[in-house]
Amino acid sequence: MIRFEQVTKRYPDGTTAVDDLSFEVSEGELVTLVGPSGCGKTTTMMMVNRLIEPTSGRIFVNGENIATVDPVRLRRRIGYVIQQVGLFPHRTVLDNTATVPSLVGWKRAKARARAAELLDLVGLDPKRYGRRYPEQLSGGQRQRVGVARALAADPPVLLMDEPPPLP
Ligand SMILES: Nc1ncnc2c1ncn2[C@@H]1O[C@H](COP(=O)(O)OP(=O)(O)OP(=O)(O)O)[C@@H](O)[C@H]1O
Ligand SMILES: [Mg+2]
Numbered sequence: 054m055i056r057f058e059q060v061t062k063r064y065p066d067g068t069t070a071v072d073d074l075s076f077e078v079s080e081g082e083l084v085t086l087v088g089p090s091g092c093g094k095t096t097t098m099m100m101v102n103r104l105i106e107p108t109s110g111r112i113f114v115n116g117e118n119i120a121t122v123d124p125v126r127l128r129r130r131i132g133y134v135i136q137q138v139g140l141f142p143h144r145t146v147l148d149n150t151a152t153v154p155s156l157v158g159w160k161r162a163k164a165r166a167r168a169a170e171l172l173d174l175v176g177l178d179p180k181r182y183g184r185r186y187p188e189q190l191s192g193g194q195r196q197r198v199g200v201a202r203a204l205a206a207d208p209p210v211l212l213m214d215e216p217p218p219l220p
Pocket of ligand 2 (some may be wrong): 095096202214
């Protein structure tokens with residue numbers, strides 16, 4: 054499903070964030086990257102959906118070398134919960150959750166029904182929270198909306214970064 058072949062990421066200032074990394078994840082597998090702050094976990098995940106391009110090495114998703122796949126098409130198949138949550142501040146909780154279904158052309162009613170179902174799944178009553186804006190939620194509630202949004206279009210690949218530590 055996902056294969057890294059000798060992947061290295063070096064930033065322009067010379068920092069090597071990921072060094073010669075190879076691994077494979079099969080369909081249905083749940084993999085956790087564990088390591089100290091700054092060891093390259095987020096960089097590794099962001100290379101899977103091409104938000105970061107590797108300096109060398111190859112990454113395959115479903116047998117396809119992702120360097121040859123249109124990044125937007127690639128990302129529609131990958132749910133991503135980013136470390137800063139990254140909800141759209143000007144969109145309601147329900148509309149945030151319906152983002153990808155809307156983008157891939159689901160009918161509005163179907164996208165909203167799916168969003169409500171996912172909010173329910175992450176423990177947020179859509180009637181109570183659906184019309185709120187992200188700033189009207191707690192940090193943990195925002196993180197849960199991020200999870201619901203990533204799951205909404207039922208992507209074959211789901212990347213989840215941990216929430217940042219409390220300031
Ligand atoms: N744009 C950048 N330019 C230079 N170095 C960077 C850049 N982005 C990240 N780094 C460095 O790359 C390394 C890996 O960063 P990364 O964000 O992948 O770590 P992480 O394992 O996710 O850490 P955390 O647990 O703190 O989230 C760190 O040393 C970081 O300082
Ligand atoms: Mg990180």
